[in-house]
Amino acid sequence: MATTRILEGLGRFYIVLLLGFLYLPIIIMAAMSFNASPFYQLPFEWTTDWYASLWQNDQLIAATWNSIEIAVITTLISTVLGSMASLALYRYEFRGKKFLQALLFPPIAIPWLITGTAMLIFFFGVGIGRGLIAILLGHVALALPYVIVVVSARLQTFAPELEEAARSLGANQWQVTMRVTLPWILPGVIAGGLFAFAVSFDQFVVSYFLSTPGQTTLPVEIYAAIRKGFTPEINAVSTIIIVVSMALMLLTARFFKFGGEK
Amino acid sequence: MADQLAIGSRRGLRPALPLLLPAYLWLTVAIFLPLSAMVFFSFMTDLPLAGKDWAFTLGNYAAFFSQSLYSTLLFASLRLGLEVTLWCVVIGYPAAYVLAKVLKGRSREAIFLLVILPFWSNGLVRIFSWAMVLREGGILDTALNAVLPFKINIDLMYSYPAVIIGLVHSYVPYMVLTCYLTLQAIDDSLIEAGRSLGASRRQVLWRVIIPLSMPGLIAGSALIFVPVVGSFMEPRILGGRTGTFYGTVIEDQFVAVFNWPLGAALSFILLAVVLIILALAAPVLRRAG
Numbered sequence: 001m002a003t004t005r006i007l008e009g010l011g012r013f014y015i016v017l018l019l020g021f022l023y024l025p026i027i028i029m030a031a032m033s034f035n036a037s038p039f040y041q042l043p044f045e046w047t048t049d050w051y052a053s054l055w056q057n058d059q060l061i062a063a064t065w066n067s068i069e070i071a072v073i074t075t076l077i078s079t080v081l082g083s084m085a086s087l088a089l090y091r092y093e094f095r096g097k098k099f100l101q102a103l104l105f106p107p108i109a110i111p112w113l114i115t116g117t118a119m120l121i122f123f124f125g126v127g128i129g130r131g132l133i134a135i136l137l138g139h140v141a142l143a144l145p146y147v148i149v150v151v152s153a154r155l156q157t158f159a160p161e162l163e164e165a166a167r168s169l170g171a172n173q174w175q176v177t178m179r180v181t182l183p184w185i186l187p188g189v190i191a192g193g194l195f196a197f198a199v200s201f202d203q204f205v206v207s208y209f210l211s212t213p214g215q216t217t218l219p220v221e222i223y224a225a226i227r228k229g230f231t232p233e234i235n236a237v238s239t240i241i242i243v244v245s246m247a248l249m250l251l252t253a254r255f256f257k258f259g260g261e262k
Numbered sequence: 263m264a265d266q267l268a269i270g271s272r273r274g275l276r277p278a279l280p281l282l283l284p285a286y287l288w289l290t291v292a293i294f295l296p297l298s299a300m301v302f303f304s305f306m307t308d309l310p311l312a313g314k315d316w317a318f319t320l321g322n323y324a325a326f327f328s329q330s331l332y333s334t335l336l337f338a339s340l341r342l343g344l345e346v347t348l349w350c351v352v353i354g355y356p357a358a359y360v361l362a363k364v365l366k367g368r369s370r371e372a373i374f375l376l377v378i379l380p381f382w383s384n385g386l387v388r389i390f391s392w393a394m395v396l397r398e399g400g401i402l403d404t405a406l407n408a409v410l411p412f413k414i415n416i417d418l419m420y421s422y423p424a425v426i427i428g429l430v431h432s433y434v435p436y437m438v439l440t441c442y443l444t445l446q447a448i449d450d451s452l453i454e455a456g457r458s459l460g461a462s463r464r465q466v467l468w469r470v471i472i473p474l475s476m477p478g479l480i481a482g483s484a485l486i487f488v489p490v491v492g493s494f495m496e497p498r499i500l501g502g503r504t505g506t507f508y509g510t511v512i513e514d515q516f517v518a519v520f521n522w523p524l525g526a527a528l529s530f531i532l533l534a535v536v537l538i539i540l541a542l543a544a545p546v547l548r549r550a551g
Binding site: 008012015018019021022023026028029032040042077081082084085087091092093095096100103106107109111112113114115117118121123124137138140141144145148198201202204205208219222223226227230234238241242245246248249252253 | 282286303378382393499
């Protein structure tokens with residue numbers, strides 16, 4: 001059994017290495033946002049100037065507001081529409097249901113490069129053009145499948161007898177949904193909403209093809225800045241984004257088990 | 263009918279429609295119609311905008327097949343996808359195994375979350391963070407030179423390995439997730455049975471564990487391969503001039519050269535490749551799901 005011990009120890013060590021690989025670059029990037037040298041030179045000298053100068057960058061602030069606005073609206077729309085669709089897929093049996101469920105996968109599985117360029121062509125063709133409306137249309141479509149998958153997973157744990165009981169006690173469809181079903185699936189709905197926010201807030205590719213110079217989101221603005229050359233200011237705004245999205249996902253994890261364990 | 267009611271599911275599309283329509287209409291307008299429009303435009307000489315003349319043509323596809331540049335780049339992207347996927351298997355599978363079979367309880371939960379967490383943070387920012395590590399005078403360079411007695415120059419930035427490292431970093435959590443899910447479902451008594459019947463560790467690994475976790479490996483590979491083949495931002499940022507791939511050429515058609523019909527044709531060819539790969543993986547994915 002000594003070999004088993006050694007192997008398990010090696011396994012644990014390996015996990016530590018993997019976590020190092022995953023987190024070190026991010027930590028270094030964050031550290032550099034507090035370093036005084038504009039050319040990332042060491043030794044390290046503490047400063048918060050780069051964060052202060054973010055406040056002077058009107059373009060970046062405008063893009064940030066756009067990102068937040070779009071993410072909030074995307075969350076609201078996709079959570080409501082997605083939960084409705086999940087309920088229908090859960091409650092009713094009809095022909096073509098399998099097909100409707102299969103339709104949820106293209107938006108997730110097809111590379112965003114293809115979806116994004118296709119949206120650009122279509123929105124241009126029908127006169128919507130580029131801009132915040134186009135970005136919103138795209139983000140909701142990308143977030144919807146995630147919401148439906150997450151809410152449906154939660155619905156699997158819901159006993160349909162509860163709906164039947166409420167119905168036989170005289171509740172109408174609306175009351176059944178709002179008073180019986182929704183409270184039960186609420187953790188799933190909240191998790192789906194948080195997923196939707198993350199999908200939208202972190203989305204770069206689709207936003208990139210659909211934005212115009214005045215109407216753009218934060219990741220698109222960062223990409224443009226990176227391609228012009230690196231400055232610690234990019235590190236600062238990137239650090240803020242990473243902290244926000246990781247905090248969001250930790251919050252999501254409270255409502256939704258990723259591991260598939262009970 | 264009584265039975266149907268008892269289990270709560272009810273027949274008919276009609277009552278389901280009001281709940282389904284908004285979501286699926288949205289998906290139609292923002293995903294399925296655009297994909298169809300892309301196919302349509304890929305057969306045009308020019309966009310029918312602002313009174314420009316246009317006609318149907320096969321020229322955009324002819325360009326792909328007549329100029330070796332495009333097929334060469336498509337193969338370069340497919341190779342990139344293959345290499346990144348293999349690295350993700352090599353790095354991610356052992357980690358998934360340790361998570362599923364060695365770690366227990368709260369520490370497993372916490373570490374699993376830590377592995378998945380960066381995956382849900384901004385991909386662009388994580389790629390950018392590698393620029394800090396890989397460039398000359400970056401952290402890797404400085405750290406190695408502080409430790410090593412001789413002077414070396416690590417300047418991996420703007421190279422093929424940099425693109426690989428960045429993409430593996432971005433996608434390896436996928437592999438850990440899918441393999442973990444299938445490995446976790448393997449009953450420990452199967453492994454013990456194999457061992458007690460005299461199989462070596464290696465035999466148990468190859469004859470029991472790997473075959474049973476194959477669905478996770480294939481699902482993870484499909485989920486990684488497909489987006490990597492279509493990647494353009496990662497090669498641009500970490501690959502510099504060496505980072506020209508199929509995805510970057512498509513990007514160029516839309517944001518630099520403005521040859522949208524050619525871009526649409528190139529996108530559609532990529533979509534076809536992607537769909538073939540997904541179709542091949544679909545039976546396994548379905549069983550795993």
